[in-house]
Amino acid sequence: MSAQITITVAGDERSVDQGTTAADLFEGDRAVLVARVNGELRDLAHELAQGDVVEPVTAQEQDGLDVLRHSTAHVLAQAVQQINPDAKLGIGPPIRDGFYYDFDVAEPFTPEDLKALDKAMQRIINEGQTFVRREVSDDDALVELEHEPYKCELIGLKGGASDDAAEGASVEVGGAQLTIYDNVRRDGTRAWGDLCRGPHVPTTKVIGNAYKIMRSAAAYWRGSEKNPQLQRVYGTAWPSKDELKAYLDRLAEAEKRDHRKLGRELDLYSFPDEIGSGLPVFHPKGGVIKREMEDYVRQRHIEEGFEYVGTPHIAKEGLFHTSGHLPYYGEGMYPPFDVDGMDYRLKAMNCPMHNLIYRSKQRSYRELPLRLFEFGHVYRHEKSGVIHGLTRVRGFAQDDSHSYVTKEQAPDEIRHLLDFILGLLRDFGLDDFYLELSTRDEGGDKSSKFIGSDEDWAEATSVLESVCRETGLELVPDPGGAAYYGPKVSVQARDAIGRTWQMSTIQYDFNQPSADRFALEYQAADGSRQQPVMIHSAKFGSIERFIGVLVEHYAGAFPVWLSPVQVLGVPVAEEYNDYLWDVLQQMRAKGIRVELDDSDDRFPKKIRNASKAKVPFTLIAGEEDRSNNAVSFRYRDGSQENGLPIETAIERILAAIEAKDQVTSAPSLTNPGPDAAPAGTI
Ligand SMILES: [Zn+2]
Numbered sequence: 028m029s030a031q032i033t034i035t036v037a038g039d040e041r042s043v044d045q046g047t048t049a050a051d052l053f054e055g056d057r058a059v060l061v062a063r064v065n066g067e068l069r070d071l072a073h074e075l076a077q078g079d080v081v082e083p084v085t086a087q088e089q090d091g092l093d094v095l096r097h098s099t100a101h102v103l104a105q106a107v108q109q110i111n112p113d114a115k116l117g118i119g120p121p122i123r124d125g126f127y128y129d130f131d132v133a134e135p136f137t138p139e140d141l142k143a144l145d146k147a148m149q150r151i152i153n154e155g156q157t158f159v160r161r162e163v164s165d166d167d168a169l170v171e172l173e174h175e176p177y178k179c180e181l182i183g184l185k186g187g188a189s190d191d192a193a194e195g196a197s198v199e200v201g202g203a204q205l206t207i208y209d210n211v212r213r214d215g216t217r218a219w220g221d222l223c224r225g226p227h228v229p230t231t232k233v234i235g236n237a238y239k240i241m242r243s244a245a246a247y248w249r250g251s252e253k254n255p256q257l258q259r260v261y262g263t264a265w266p267s268k269d270e271l272k273a274y275l276d277r278l279a280e281a282e283k284r285d286h287r288k289l290g291r292e293l294d295l296y297s298f299p300d301e302i303g304s305g306l307p308v309f310h311p312k313g314g315v316i317k318r319e320m321e322d323y324v325r326q327r328h329i330e331e332g333f334e335y336v337g338t339p340h341i342a343k344e345g346l347f348h349t350s351g352h353l354p355y356y357g358e359g360m361y362p363p364f365d366v367d368g369m370d371y372r373l374k375a376m377n378c379p380m381h382n383l384i385y386r387s388k389q390r391s392y393r394e395l396p397l398r399l400f401e402f403g404h405v406y407r408h409e410k411s412g413v414i415h416g417l418t419r420v421r422g423f424a425q426d427d428s429h430s431y432v433t434k435e436q437a438p439d440e441i442r443h444l445l446d447f448i449l450g451l452l453r454d455f456g457l458d459d460f461y462l463e464l465s466t467r468d469e470g471g472d473k474s475s476k477f478i479g480s481d482e483d484w485a486e487a488t489s490v491l492e493s494v495c496r497e498t499g500l501e502l503v504p505d506p507g508g509a510a511y512y513g514p515k516v517s518v519q520a521r522d523a524i525g526r527t528w529q530m531s532t533i534q535y536d537f538n539q540p541s542a543d544r545f546a547l548e549y550q551a552a553d554g555s556r557q558q559p560v561m562i563h564s565a566k567f568g569s570i571e572r573f574i575g576v577l578v579e580h581y582a583g584a585f586p587v588w589l590s591p592v593q594v595l596g597v598p599v600a601e602e603y604n605d606y607l608w609d610v611l612q613q614m615r616a617k618g619i620r621v622e623l624d625d626s627d628d629r630f631p632k633k634i635r636n637a638s639k640a641k642v643p644f645t646l647i648a649g650e651e652d653r654s655n656n657a658v659s660f661r662y663r664d665g666s667q668e669n670g671l672p673i674e675t676a677i678e679r680i681l682a683a684i685e686a687k688d689q690v691t692s693a694p695s696l697t698n699p700g701p702d703a704a705p706a707g708t709i
């Protein structure tokens with residue numbers, strides 16, 4: 028009888044033969060891809076030792092999914108070198124929703140190349156190649172991989188600052204012991220191999236047909252433009268074909284809603300290269316949405332007790348040292364520029380200036396809470412690689428407020444802000460939320476990234492947390508995500524297709540008001556001088572980003588109050604132009620945004636254009652309408668309501684604007700009334 032060892036498997040203690048592998052434990056369960064042994068991910072072929080604690084890992088958890096995707100990246104690399112033996116390997120880590128692999132090839136991949144790769148990958152997968160781990164010394168690895176200059180470079184970097192190696196490179200050389208993973212065919216022959224830390228799925232069979240090559244793009248080796256340019260191939264892999272299909276459907280839906288594409292089609296905004304990356308301009312139609320949004324948000328702030336203020340775009344650099352944004356937020360700010368021998372900065376935040384408004388006179392407890400609000404234009408030095416349409420820009424207007432309160436008032440003020448924010452988001456049609464609480468990283472290096480005493484942090488965090496709990500919304504912890512000056516709550520909203528967007532933030536700040544920063548004070552009831560707490564809050568984060576989110580949420584079909592054009596007149600024939608123009612003028616007089624399509628296009632073409640423009644009310648007029656002093660409505664879904672008296676039509680539109688309604692179909696379809704039968708104008 029062979030020697031026995033005791034191990035713990037999924038919580039149960041067990042005695043097994045020495046030499047037992049994780050694969051032996053989970054034999055028969057094909058969903059198990061790797062094992063977690065004493066907290067570390069291992070190949071199923073890993074031999075277990077006395078006292079090991081072992082758990083099965085499937086693709087249902089992120090770690091398992093990452094292994095599946097990274098293993099698929101190996102298959103891709105093998106396919107690339109099969110087709111092009113001269114291709115040199117970079118790195119191939121898993122990423123969100125998939126993986127990539129970088130290659131040094133003479134020519135970028137064409138769409139035909141990618142198709143051929145997809146086929147070659149399927150052949151490799153069907154061969155059922157096993158992933159076999161082999162330990163190698165650094166010297167042996169350098170000899171074996173002498174034709175792979177990038178891999179050799181990684182071997183040289185091993186043990187150095189792994190952060191500097193390359194994003195994702197820890198996948199290859201993260202461990203102390205170098206390993207090569209060989210892909211071995213069923214007949215025992217070696218098909219291919221790659222320097223890799225592992226682990227991997229046991230065999231390529233596991234990948235099945237639930238993978239897809241997505242696209243390729245240029246990428247610099249180790250992210251630096253000083254290095255050679257490689258070609259990055261992106262792919263995705265899922266536990267099943269159904270999940271792959273669902274993912275591709277989601278992508279297609281997201282693409283249809285892409286706010287950059289819709290912004291162009293609907294003539295809302297653009298990103299002129301002449302101005303610079305991440306600096307959008309709003310066209311008249313986008314300007315309408317922006318103005319409606321700002322007007323409403325300004326009005327709601329005033330109703331909620333905020334005072335509207337204004338501050339400049341630039342300030343002396345010293346101001347940002349006082350606030351602590353320099354050096355803590357220095358990377359996010361544009362470099363200083365000289366004005367009359369003095370260093371100035373573009374502002375990246377409004378708080379320092381609001382603090383100066385607070386400090387402009389003596390404050391009494393009777394004035395608190397004091398709430399200052401503005402659309403503050405800020406500039407942030409986002410890296411060019413992360414800039415994306417309106418959702419990640421370099422210049423934007425924050426709907427920014429700062430509430431100055433006594434410590435005792437802080438919980439009520441946070442409650443007030445949260446209620447206000449959730450109400451505002453609902454007014455804009457977002458109603459599915461959860462909250463995220465970002466705190467100081469208790470394990471990490473607190474002193475270099477966060478300022479303030481432990482007691483202050485603990486108090487601020489507990490105030491935020493208890494108010495969040497009261498909302499009954501799901502609360503997700505985000506350790507380490509706090510601002511340098513205090514913890515924050517963010518509201519995460521799910522859009523119409525289930526994607527999550529971080530919208531509003533509320534931050535509790537005991538630092539900026541302190542004596543060594545802005546030294547803010549108020550006179551308390553007992554005559555003593557006290558320090559207020561400031562609570563930063565942005566409701567949408569930025570107006571620009573929020574518009575981008577709304578364009579995607581509504582797929583460009585806005586509720587009536589936000590629609591750039593609320594009513595588009597389409598005459599059945601040219602002779603009805605004047606009649607329709609007259610009706611539209613009556614509507615315009617009531618504040619309704621109208622347009623008339625008096626182009627030479629034929630009627631069906633005009634209807635198609637109206638549909639593309641996603642206007643909520645298309646107003647049609649023909650002979651019957653004109654003779655009855657009536658109009659007909661055509662809605663976004665193609666349904667129609669005919670022969671409405673002009674007065675009724677105007678009331679209908681005004682009611683929809685007032686109620687912030689979304690209008691897509693004729694009311695008679697959902698609620699057939701006695702006069703629902705259409706009169707048949709056209
Ligand atoms: Zn690998």
Ligand SMILES: [Zn+2]
Binds near residue numbers: 376
């Ligand atoms: Zn602030």
